Amino acid sequence: MHFYILLVLFFGALLANKLAAVSSDFPCMHSNRTDAYNKFLYKHVNLDAPQSLDQNQWQAFITKMNTCDRPVQSFIPYNQKQPVDEICSPSGGKTFNNQSDLCVSKQEFTFTTVYVDKNCTVKRVIPEKKYLLLACNEIQDHCLPVHFEPNKNNSGPDNNMPDCKNPNSQNQANSVHLHLSLLTLSLLSTTTAYFM
Structure with missing residues (x-):
């Protein structure tokens, strides 16, 4: 027994x-983490992020955000919020691979990557133009980005893969x-x- x-x-x-x-x-599986999308926006599509590559402005911003524990931080201009959200939809993104919650954008985006050392000093600020890799979850009936994944090889969409939220x-x-x-x-x- x-x-x-x-x-x-x-x-x-x-x-x-x-x-x-x-x-x-x-991609787009249900999640109970209702704050994940807002955290993503705070970390990567922040209205207060500097629009220039000025290292002093980025230093003040990173210090104010209190994200010194993240050595590499990428920021997409806030005016691109809607196209970034659309990466998690059939109109803007493709599933990245068969066993992943990642979506890859159908177009390249321009964004800024900031390198921070362990003393919270901004060491480099570089402009980038790449396809975005985003983890997408369904939150309150909407498929939204919740995580920014670095795309080191600038892998673009595979047209043989299904659209996001397939x-x-x-x-x-x-x-x-x-x-x-x-x-x-x-x-x-x-x-x-x-x-x-």
Whole structure:
């Protein structure tokens, strides 16, 4: 009897881990982290970010933001907020690879990258023009960017990949969630019936 209980608990834990892993396999999967989008904007599309490459302005900005713990920080001009948001949609982004919640922009963006040392001193400010890689989650029924991923090789979109928020990917992931949930429910029902 104890063996059976342990077996059910083991499979329950295994299924819970599988569900957690599946939740980030595709762009635009549901997230309960409602503040993730605002944190992304604060860190990467900030209205107060300097518009120049002046190192002194960036030093004051980074110090004010209190983000000295991030050695490399990238900032997209605030007037690009809408096109950045659209990267997480079919109109602006493609899924980056088959096992990722990343979307790659369909166009290159100009942005500023700031290098900060461990003493919170801005060492370099450089302009960049690259395709953006963003992690996208569904937050309150909207697919929104939640993480900026460096694109060192400036990898662009692959036209063979689905658009971000591809219904097939979403349906496939939802189907896996449903099947795993039903299996967990079956195991728990069997256990309950066994002990009654």
